[in-house]
Amino acid sequence: MPEAPLLSEKPRLRGVLRRTVPFLRPHRGVLAMAIGLGTAATLALTLVPSVVGWAVDRVAGRDGEGLGFAAAAFAGLVLARLILLRSGEIWLAKAGERVVKSLRDLVVSRLATAPLRFLEAQRSGDLLRRSTTEIADLASFVRGDLPDLLSVTGYLLFTTILLLVYSWQLTLVVVLVFLPLSVLVMRWFQRGAGPAFAAEAAAQAAVAATYREGLQAREAIVSRGAEDQWRERFDRDAAEVRKTALRTEFVVLRTGGVTLAQSVADATILVFGGGLVLAWGLPLSTVAVFVVAMRQLFDSTNQLTTLIGQLQTSRTGLARLLDLLDLAERPGGSGRGADVPERGVLEASTVDFQYTAGVPVLTGVSCTFPPGSRTGLVGPTGSGKTTLAKILTGLYPVDGGCVRYAGVPLEEIEPDLLRRRIMLVPQRVHLVAGTLRDNIRLVPDPPPDERIARALEELGLREWAANLPAGLDTPAGDSLSAGERQLVGLIRAALVDPAVLVLDEATADVDPATGDRIERALDRLHAGRSLIVVAHRQSTIDRLPAAVRLESGRVLAGER
Ligand SMILES: Nc1ncnc2c1ncn2[C@@H]1O[C@H](COP(=O)(O)OP(=O)(O)OP(=O)(O)O)[C@@H](O)[C@H]1O
Numbered sequence: 001m002p003e004a005p006l007l008s009e010k011p012r013l014r015g016v017l018r019r020t021v022p023f024l025r026p027h028r029g030v031l032a033m034a035i036g037l038g039t040a041a042t043l044a045l046t047l048v049p050s051v052v053g054w055a056v057d058r059v060a061g062r063d064g065e066g067l068g069f070a071a072a073a074f075a076g077l078v079l080a081r082l083i084l085l086r087s088g089e090i091w092l093a094k095a096g097e098r099v100v101k102s103l104r105d106l107v108v109s110r111l112a113t114a115p116l117r118f119l120e121a122q123r124s125g126d127l128l129r130r131s132t133t134e135i136a137d138l139a140s141f142v143r144g145d146l147p148d149l150l151s152v153t154g155y156l157l158f159t160t161i162l163l164l165v166y167s168w169q170l171t172l173v174v175v176l177v178f179l180p181l182s183v184l185v186m187r188w189f190q191r192g193a194g195p196a197f198a199a200e201a202a203a204q205a206a207v208a209a210t211y212r213e214g215l216q217a218r219e220a221i222v223s224r225g226a227e228d229q230w231r232e233r234f235d236r237d238a239a240e241v242r243k244t245a246l247r248t249e250f251v252v253l254r255t256g257g258v259t260l261a262q263s264v265a266d267a268t269i270l271v272f273g274g275g276l277v278l279a280w281g282l283p284l285s286t287v288a289v290f291v292v293a294m295r296q297l298f299d300s301t302n303q304l305t306t307l308i309g310q311l312q313t314s315r316t317g318l319a320r321l322l323d324l325l326d327l328a329e330r331p332g333g334s335g336r337g338a339d340v341p342e343r344g345v346l347e348a349s350t351v352d353f354q355y356t357a358g359v360p361v362l363t364g365v366s367c368t369f370p371p372g373s374r375t376g377l378v379g380p381t382g383s384g385k386t387t388l389a390k391i392l393t394g395l396y397p398v399d400g401g402c403v404r405y406a407g408v409p410l411e412e413i414e415p416d417l418l419r420r421r422i423m424l425v426p427q428r429v430h431l432v433a434g435t436l437r438d439n440i441r442l443v444p445d446p447p448p449d450e451r452i453a454r455a456l457e458e459l460g461l462r463e464w465a466a467n468l469p470a471g472l473d474t475p476a477g478d479s480l481s482a483g484e485r486q487l488v489g490l491i492r493a494a495l496v497d498p499a500v501l502v503l504d505e506a507t508a509d510v511d512p513a514t515g516d517r518i519e520r521a522l523d524r525l526h527a528g529r530s531l532i533v534v535a536h537r538q539s540t541i542d543r544l545p546a547a548v549r550l551e552s553g554r555v556l557a558g559e560r
Pocket residue numbers: 120355356361379380381382383384385386387388
């Protein structure tokens with residue numbers, strides 16, 4: 001089997017915007033409205049220096065009425081900008097939240113259907129960070145920084161045009177002095193920012209992963225007395241976060257160079273502007289427009305450098321998220337549906353499988369399970385029973401050979417249909433937070449209560465459920481033993497009604513009464529189905545009429 005792709009700590013930063021466009025497309029109406037309102041607000045702000053220039057002219061001409069109009073226009077512009085700006089922000093937040101929600105939905109559905117090998121290959125803390133924190137950061141960027149970023153960029157553009165209209169000579173001075181200095185500073189910043197932000201995000205993900213792993217394995221860590229090693233690992237990861245965060249801060253400091261460029265440009269404008277007024281009779285109002293506009297221009301540039309820092313963080317987060325979406329996508333099969341009969345033979349032919357290259361776990365495994373058969377998968381620990389069970393249910397693709405159901409290779413069967421035809425009840429059935437009923441309902445087309453009651457009756461589990469402290473409303477989770485969790489798995493199986501049921505018998509924590517319940521439920525569930533049981537208990541092995549015996553990943557011929 002090709003090794004499952006690992007999510008890289010260095011996300012693909014190139015083309016992030018292009019990769020994001022498909023996610024923006026469905027929301028283009030709201031986005032256009034938001035950008036339109038934001039642009040109008042920016043235009044209003046751009047006109048402020050002109051109104052100041054107009055007022056200076058009125059003062060110079062001793063025109064009191066004109067000055068009153070200028071003041072009214074100023075107030076009108078400020079009010080219009082405020083209204084436009086706030087409405088633009090609301091629309092942008094609306095658009096952003098929609099985009100973020102659709103990304104969140106997509107992550108959930110990709111992770112729900114991602115190949116098992118892919119999920120197993122990643123550090124779970126990293127997956128968690130990419131699919132939660134990264135999205136939350138993106139949402140706060142959209143709400144907080146994106147409106148500012150759009151307005152500042154628009155403002156810089158419009159103001160440059162306005163200044164050109166007033167005096168191309170003075171604009172040229174601004175451009176020649178201020179622009180090259182600012183561009184140099186920005187490039188210096190960006191050269192350091194990409195790697196610095198990516199390294200910080202990766203270090204934070206590593207801390208999250210180590211922390212989560214430590215919590216999950218707390219019993220093992222405490223019982224082995226390995227707290228010190230765990231703490232050491234955690235300290236190492238935390239030190240890396242400190243180091244990378246400090247590096248980011250130093251990179252951000254580079255943006256201070258822009259202030260220097262501003263002071264130089266300010267002084268130059270005053271000298272040149274004054275000279276042009278004296279020598280060529282340039283109106284004083286033009287110099288006033290430049291002085292006001294340049295102040296705003298500088299403030300915007302300062303704001304822009306900070307925002308570009310935020311943008312860099314969000315770009316890295318977005319890239320990490322997009323990498324996850326790309327890699328977690330299930331490879332498209334031919335998706336056969338209607339032509340897979342309801343009952344059929346399940347057959348593994350010369351199956352080879354390995355988790356790690358060069359370490360075979362199953363070699364040339366062939367076995368056949370006719371409709372209605374009852375077979376045990378038996379063999380010593382580590383012989384590959386659980387692995388074979390997962391391969392027979394299509395959870396892992398094989399490296400060599402083939403598994404077919406009713407003559408159709410499993411990878412060609414549409415996943416939803418495959419899950420309805422062949423179902424696995426794993427050793428440790430996963431339960432979600434909620435009641436027993438909530439957990440039983442975790443099947444396609446959640447069934448009504450009557451259907452659940454009927455399933456319990458059919459499996460002989462009505463009394464068991466009724467005797468729980470709050471019946472079906474008993475909180476599930478840690479209170480159920482491994483055996484009882486398997487009962488939940490069997491109830492789900494009764495509701496799905498698969499043609500083949502594969503049960504990976506729980507190895508631990510099954511008291512005799514629960515064991516009897518499982519066996520009775522299995523007998524009742526069996527009618528008309530193929531049953532494959534990864535059997536650990538002798539009593540189960542004895543009850544099954546056929547067996548496939550594995551030893552070191554091979555089927556022992558002629559064994560029952
Ligand atoms: N996710 C995995 N990644 C790498 N190796 C694995 C993985 N799962 C199992 N293995 C290895 O594959 C081999 C077969 O394991 P498997 O769980 O299929 O055996 P088993 O017969 O079911 O054992 P048991 O009876 O203890 O459950 C073992 O050597 C095991 O260490």
